[in-house]
Amino acid sequence: MTRRSFLMLLAIVAIVLACRHEPAEMAAPVPPVDSVASVSVDLDQVPYPTLSQYRFFTGAMAAHQPNGGVLPYDVITPLFSDYAHKFRFVWMPPGTSASHVSDHVPLDFPNGTALIKSFYFDNVQPANVRRILETRVMIKRDGQWLFADYVWNDEQTEAVLDLNGRFVPLTWRDDQGTDHVQQYRIPAWAECFTCHKQNDVAMPIGPKLRNLARTVEYASGTADQIGKWVDAGYLQPGFPVPQPVARWDDPGTSLNDRVRAYVDMNCAHCHSEGKHCDYRPMRFAWQETANPVNLGVCVEPEDPLPGEPQLTYIVAPSNTYRSMLLHRISSTDEAVRMPLLGRTVVHAEAVELATEWINSLPGPCN
Structure with missing residues (x-):
């Protein structure tokens, strides 16, 4: 083999090897898509015009399936609201938590906290269905609590901000088969403030540690609620064991x-x-x-x-x-x-x- 032929052969081999090691052209990798966007509480924009903008819930909003970081909660003795049932949730910005001040006052929540409470009735006539009427949201911004009330549409697909208050005609059937006809009151902002204030400063009512000292049914099973808050990073540990209030409808209590x-x-x-x-x-x-x-x-x-x-x-x-x-x-x-x-x-x-x-x-x- 001549020197020229040998050099040509080396060049061909080099080209072949280079082609073998060059990766094939392919589409740019698509990052994994999270089907559920995270909760949005932009303190410069809230209250949003619609409830869905917060993304507190996943899937059909009426089902109230909590999004990541949205924690269901309940109280031992609830406020009576014309026989309405309630869903309660709390959300806090990542890396923040509430702290215990006293059993007698609400927890000290961080800025950005959202307390969410939906009011609904079962067996609403004439279709005998569940109907969600309103979702109240309290958001802590710059150390102060603001109120937002969202009124649900008839289709149960969206709720719209309304701070003016209104009456909603309603007929619902109780467990004994009796129909109740009433005008359910959705409060105006001033009504919310009348009850949710101390020394003219807005504040929550329910989330005191003594009201939260109970078990709650979570998707993962029944658990101690206060322990769940600590495990979720929503409550700083190291507080004294709370003395819970009684359950108002417990016949075994005095x-x-x-x-x-x-x-x-x-x-x-x-x-x-x-x-x-x-x-x-x-x-x-x-x-x-x-x-x-x-x-x-x-x-x-x-x-x-x-x-x-x-x-x-x-x-x-x-x-x-x-x-x-x-x-x-x-x-x-x-x-x-x-x-x-x-x-x-x-x-x-x-x-x-x-x-x-x-x-x-x-x-x-x-």
Whole structure:
């Protein structure tokens, strides 16, 4: 083989080898697509015009399947809201957590926190279906809480921001087959603020550690709720073991504690220092009602109700006829009822509880 032929052969081999090692041309790699976008709470943009923009839920929004980082929660004794059921969720920005201040006050949440609560009824007529009416969102921004209320459409596909309030006509059927016709009230901003404030500063009501000390059913199974918050990074550890409130509808708990729990959640947000009705003598927060005077027992009302001279005490032991507290929780008159807001129908089970409790108290007053 001549030198020229040998050099040509080497060149051909080099070309072949080079071609063998050159990767074939292919499309640019497609990054994995997360089918669920993360939650969006842009503090410069909230409240958004629609609920879906937050991406709190995955799939069909009405199913309320929580997105990543959205944690369901529940309270021991809930606020009565005209027999509406509720879904509750909390979300915090990644890397942040709430801290315990006291069992008697809400947790100290970080900026960017969203507290989400949807109100719904089952067996709504005539189709006998579930209907979600509103989703209330509280968001902490720059150390202050803002309110956003989203009203759901008839198709149950979207909810739109509405801070003006409205009544929604509703007929729903209870477990005994009885139909209830009512005008469900979606609150205006001012109504939200009336209850959710202390010293004219907006604040949550429910998420106190003493209200959260219970088990909750999660997708992974039943778990201690407070432990779940710690494990999720949503609650800083190292707090004292909370003393939980009673469950208002637990027949195994004393009547007195059941009443205390009920008024703590349903009345104390107004009847406490710095709250809307702090000029009244009652102090209905759980930690204050160990003293029966703060429940109104043998306390004369400062402002007698016109036309009701028989109501001589806020709570008259063993005498429901003379007890103003029972009269107020049994009324739907806006000038009389208690609570003033958040209720338009009588909570029959609470009236029954209060009646039994009053009749159990030794009397009369001195």
